[in-house]
Amino acid sequence: MSNLWKEEPLYYAGDELHAAKQAKIQAAIEKNDLEGILFIKSEAVRYVTDFYVKGYRPFFEPEYLAFIPKHKKPVVGYTSGSDTYRIQIRSDIEDHRKLPEFNKWPGEIGKILKDYGVTSGRIGTDLLPFHLHYEIIKELPKVKFVDISDLWIDLTAVKHPVEIGHIKRAVEITEVGLSAAFDFIKPGVREYEVAAWAEYNMRKHGSEMTPFITNVASGVNSAIFERLSTDKIIRNGEMVILDIGCLWRGYTGDLGRTVCVDSPTKEQKNIYRVTYLALQEAIKAIKPGVTCGYVDAVARRVIKEEGYEPYENQFATGHQIGYGLHGQPSINRNVEYVLKPGMIMALESRVTIYDKPEIGGSHLEDIVMVTETGYEKISKLCYDEILLK
Numbered sequence: 001m002s003n004l005w006k007e008e009p010l011y012y013a014g015d016e017l018h019a020a021k022q023a024k025i026q027a028a029i030e031k032n033d034l035e036g037i038l039f040i041k042s043e044a045v046r047y048v049t050d051f052y053v054k055g056y057r058p059f060f061e062p063e064y065l066a067f068i069p070k071h072k073k074p075v076v077g078y079t080s081g082s083d084t085y086r087i088q089i090r091s092d093i094e095d096h097r098k099l100p101e102f103n104k105w106p107g108e109i110g111k112i113l114k115d116y117g118v119t120s121g122r123i124g125t126d127l128l129p130f131h132l133h134y135e136i137i138k139e140l141p142k143v144k145f146v147d148i149s150d151l152w153i154d155l156t157a158v159k160h161p162v163e164i165g166h167i168k169r170a171v172e173i174t175e176v177g178l179s180a181a182f183d184f185i186k187p188g189v190r191e192y193e194v195a196a197w198a199e200y201n202m203r204k205h206g207s208e209m210t211p212f213i214t215n216v217a218s219g220v221n222s223a224i225f226e227r228l229s230t231d232k233i234i235r236n237g238e239m240v241i242l243d244i245g246c247l248w249r250g251y252t253g254d255l256g257r258t259v260c261v262d263s264p265t266k267e268q269k270n271i272y273r274v275t276y277l278a279l280q281e282a283i284k285a286i287k288p289g290v291t292c293g294y295v296d297a298v299a300r301r302v303i304k305e306e307g308y309e310p311y312e313n314q315f316a317t318g319h320q321i322g323y324g325l326h327g328q329p330s331i332n333r334n335v336e337y338v339l340k341p342g343m344i345m346a347l348e349s350r351v352t353i354y355d356k357p358e359i360g361g362s363h364l365e366d367i368v369m370v371t372e373t374g375y376e377k378i379s380k381l382c383y384d385e386i387l388l389k
Contacts, residue, residue, distance in 0.1 A: 173246045215229060
């Protein structure tokens with residue numbers, strides 16, 4: 001409706017980056033011999049259109065789709081009636097369509113493809129549930145859907161200069177939240193009270209939301225790396241793991257630190273020291289040309305040599321950070337993706353003594369960017385000097 005006023009998208013990342021992403025996507029469509037790309041993940045819909053999708057949440061609930069035809073502007077489908085005016089006022093999307101309930105999406109997707117003359121050829125997709133694929137192919141048998149996981153890595157792993165600035169700001173805000181949490185931790189407070197104070201301070205400094213559940217894990221919860229903040233009361237002598245994040249213009253800050261309430265034991269100091277050493281060695285290993293798997297192996301070697309291999313991180317030593325949280329390629333065992341300048345990752349080391357809850361656990365996480373000659377450590381927050389003594 002042309003008579004509606006226009007505003008920029010909520011938490012907009014800027015015209016320069018908007019245009020750069022559109023050009024990058026079209027180049028990827030051309031390079032990969034695609035007729036277009038169908039996105040269903042909410043964070044991907046937001047990334048490719050800059051429309052702030054309602055329900056931009058840390059769990060999957062299909063409410064949106066975006067189809068990017070070759071040489072044409074994005075088409076966006078939405079399910080919520082409240083988006084009818086939002087999408088007209090706060091986006092530059094010209095073709096936007098109200099979608100029916102999820103089980104009827106195949107007919108709407110088929111209509112979009114036909115409207116744009118895409119009745120055959122390859123279409124990339126980030127996520128296509130079986131029933132959608134089955135019904136669309138029945139109607140358009142000459143269309144072939146292909147996975148774009150590798151294409152998505154190429155689109156998002158190396159950051160545009162504007163993206164780098166947004167990530168740096170997101171990290172700064174996350175550091176504000178962690179600093180506030182440090183000051184709030186004391187015997188007698190509950191984990192979720194610490195989390196609330198951290199989130200409040202990040203929102204005060206411009207965070208649009210928390211991209212994952214704020215994690216404050218004390219005592220036994222630190223020993224198993226519990227992934228949320230509970231009603232447990234924090235007590236003297238306990239290790240407290242904090243893993244928190246924020247969003248700035250859609251870009252993620254994600255940091256982890258560990259503190260001890262009152263005086264740490266020798267063993268608590270030791271697991272913190274090992275965690276710290278593993279992280280520092282992983283950071284120093286970052287440079288163009290090395291693989292993700294190599295960086296992971298460096299960190300794990302430190303933990304093994306110190307005698308804590310059974311208690312090491314069972315996930316990855318890190319992940320790409322930017323638009324979304326656990327971006328690919330991960331810093332993990334046998335990942336042969338080669339690091340390139342402009343990649344930004346969260347490196348995290350961890351030692352959790354799951355069978356001795358009285359000791360607890362230790363977790364440290366920093367944000368690092370690959371440069372032309374090595375690395376730049378983006379996060380600046382200090383480590384716990386008492387635990388390092």
